[in-house]
Amino acid sequence: MKSVSYTSTAKALHWIMAIAIIGLFCFGLYMSNLPLSPEKLRYYSWHKWAGVSVFILALIRLSWRTFNRPPGLPTHMGRNERLAAHSGHGLLYFLMFAIPLSGWLMSSAKGFQTVMLGVLPIPDLLTKNRELGNLLQTVHWSLNMMLAAIVLGHALAALKHHVKNKDDVLTRMLPYGDKT
Template identity: 70%
Template sequence: MDILPANFTTGLSGVQPTRSATRQYATAAVAMHWLMAFAIVGLFAFGLYMHDLPLSPWKLRAYSWHKWAGVSIFGLAVVRLAWRIYNRPPELPPHMGRAERFIAHSGHSLLYLLMFTIPLSGWLMSSAKGFQTVLFGVLPLPDLLSKNKELGDMLQTVHWSLNLVLAILVAGHVAAALKHHFVDRDDVLARMLPRLGKSR
């Protein structure tokens, strides 16, 4: 379950990260992986739920929670990417062919990209629709765009479309992990399970 191609982080930082000598992921990497996973799935489900709610104070409150949760996920994604740059994951299993490795790297790179672009598109949409994002209900964040209904509607479509792409990628990610565990019988899934994460 390598996250990004080997040359990606080198290009960002100019420093070659150290490849882990162990087959396990670090405890911090495991914790961030599962925290992000549950947060993204939960926020996606909550977004589906609130979308069809009738206009009411509860719907407005739900949208507010959804927005600050999205901003929080954006912050977690920044932390996770920073960790990833300086802490390379274990090598992929040697039995994986070039095509399979390319798919794995590409899929993980797209997941990272969406972890940033989806919250950003939601923030832009909220700004264009004239609704300020207030983090945790107490810290107003600056609007990124001036109010513009047409642009807001377009960004809403973009935000929804990106979420659908994310759902497909997550489903593929889960399917690949299960394939590694039950078909290939390697340790790709096992080494990311919380009970097997080790500090380093």
């Protein structure tokens, strides 16, 4: 049975966010291991700008999804597989908000205000508190590791549907359309 494809807007938001989140994750790993320098501080600023952008895109994406329901899951999927799919998507949405928010809180607690594009200061959510900043750094890291695991599971599930199940779960989200 062929299902309806996602809207062009949903596809665009999905792939823009996927690229942004994976890039931000890799960039975060890279920059965190650099020695303290003006370059590292500049990279942290860029990382925070991108994080704010992902947060805004997540708001747009959730708004779009609220008013434009996604296609249903294939009828051959069992109860546990449906539960896993819904849980995985729920966690992805949660993390699209929790990770940028934890970074913003961490930055505030460490005393480093986020200044979007170097000109628009974003208000700190917390006062400077070193211990809290260190705790939030651990939270931010842990949430990112959880995201990496869930994104990997998400991609593997899509490939499983395409290769083993031979259904349209993957193709209906591809940018070029629903081709099964």
